[in-house]
Amino acid sequence: MDNNALETFVEDELQYGLQAAVEAKILTDVNGTSGIQTQAYATSVLATPRKGLTKLEIAGSLVLHRLDWKDVELARASSKRCRAVELAP
Numbered sequence: 906m907d908n909n910a911l912e913t914f915v916e917d918e919l920q921y922g923l924q925a926a927v928e929a930k931i932l933t934d935v936n937g938t939s940g941i942q943t944q945a946y947a948t949s950v951l952a953t954p955r956k957g958l959t960k961l962e963i964a965g966s967l968v969l970h971r972l973d974w975k976d977v978e979l980a981r982a983s984s985k986r987c988r989a990v991e992l993a994p
Contacts, residue, residue: 950980 935941942964944957954977 950976 942960944953944960947953947956954973
C-alpha cells in the first residue's frame with residue numbers, strides 16, 4: 906500500500922516539475938524574442954486594434970487576448986446598432 910502511494914507521489918512530483926520547466930522555457934523564449942511589439946490603448950476600443958493591425962502589416966504577426974477581441978466585437982456591434990437607429994426614418 907505504501908509502495909502505491911509513493912509511486913503516485915513521485916509521478917505527481919515529476920509531472921509538476923516537467924510542467925514548471927516547460928512553462929519557464931516557453932516564457933524565457935517568448936521574452937527573449939526580438940521584435941515583439943505591443944500596442945497601447947489608443948483613442949477607442951476600435952482604434953487600438955486598428956493601430957495594432959497596422960503594426961501587423963509592417964511586422965508580420967499579431968496576438969490579441971480574447972477578452973480584448975470581445976470588447977472590439979461588442980463595440981462594433983454597438984456602433985452598427987447606433988448607425989442603424991440614426992438612419993431610420
